[in-house]
Amino acid sequence: MSRPHWRLILNGKSAGNDALRDAVHALRERGVQLEVRVTWEDGDAERHVAEAIEHGVDTIIAAGGDGTLSEVAQTLAHRDEDAATLPSLGLVPLGTANDFASAAGIPDDPLQALALIEHAAARPVDLLDIDADGKHWWCANVASGGFGTEVTVETDEGLKKMLGGLAYLVTGISRLGRIDPIQARLQAPGFSWEGGFIALGIGNGRQAGGGQVLCPDALVDDGLLDITVIPDLSGEVGATFAALVKGGKQGALEQVATRMQAAWVQIDAPQPITLNLDGEPVQARRFRIACVPARIRMHLPADSALLAATRADAALQPG
Incomplete structure (x- = not known):
């Protein structure tokens, strides 16, 4: 041998x-x-x-x-x-x-x-295939946009536990004041969303920006993108969010988020927007992001939270 x-x-x-x-x-x-x-x-x-x-x-x-x-x-x-x-x-x-x-x-x-x-042993894992106004990119972890691509903030651990993985947004808002939402339209199989967002995550992996958990349920071997949209926290959304926080509701920010899974998503914006592709900022008015299943083989822990087998094993555990 x-x-x-x-x-x-x-x-x-x-x-x-x-x-x-x-x-x-x-x-x-x-x-x-x-x-x-x-x-x-x-x-x-x-x-x-x-x-x-x-x-x-x-x-x-x-x-x-x-x-x-x-x-x-x-x-x-x-x-x-x-x-x-x-x-x-x-x-x-x-x-x-x-x-x-x-x-x-x-x-x-x-x-x-x-x-x-x-x-x-090396396992097949997915990658994100990204077309940005005709230019081609690949991404292994997360494509993120909005507030999280421009500002990294220190977030209190207690706040994270109370509000969930996206609590950094709350901290940032309190420090910086108003955050102008980014206008865009998202389309995917069986899904359409249009409006202003303050954070966007399209994940093969789960987190970006040094610990910002944008796609908490993402798996690297399921053939799907995990998409999270945090809308503008004003109007009815802002009122709902404020009520949840006041009531001490766990995972408040996650409850006003839009989440879905899809094989691909297209993002169209009236003005160029920036997505952070694993640390590489890319600006375009149109992004088309697709999940390419099993594109490479990677060495990961057998019990990695990013593997579908780990989730299946957890589901079989009693209790």
Whole structure:
């Protein structure tokens, strides 16, 4: 049996990470053929992935944040080969925002993350395929828009428990005053929504912006987008929200949100809007976002909350 052959693609900002260096040495001592390539400028990840495939690498590892993961996943996704014939994808979280890793349960410690890749079988996972006014993008985690793309705020943990995962909005509103809603129309199979929103999440993963849980039920292997729209908190919606908060209602913000699942969604806006695609801001008047099932294979914990099998197992538990 040949020894595993891995290629680690490291974000240049983390090139001096001593813990990662030690972890790489440890895996080499355990018999893994592990080479490191560093990205410094646009196009590096594409070149490193092409080189890895040419060299017959078994697994490509993205070492960095959500942007690095998405960049490496994108280079795999737009190749002509079938997912089953491409190298599997692993992740070592090193970025300032590791939203995908956090939701998936991937360890922060580089040695533990590499050990997960060593022992956990690669599973088919979905990706988001995005057309923005004719330009093409791929996204591994969440496409987010509105308030959450422009402002990151520290939110009290107690407030999160009372109001739910989108409590950061309340904190931000209290700090910044009025937030102007973004006008748009969303269309998906069996669904249509039009109006002003202050936050929008279209998820393969669950959270973005350093812990903002926009799509709390998203799964990476169900072939569906999870869509969350938080409408303008004024008028009747604002009155409903205020009543819920005053009554101490759990998950108040979630109760005024519109949530749905769909294979694709189209967003049309009268003025250009910005969506954050795993840290990459993209501006357009029309976005069409589709879920591409099982586009890549990724090493995730067997009990990851992002896997459909984990949810099915939980549903079978007594009580």
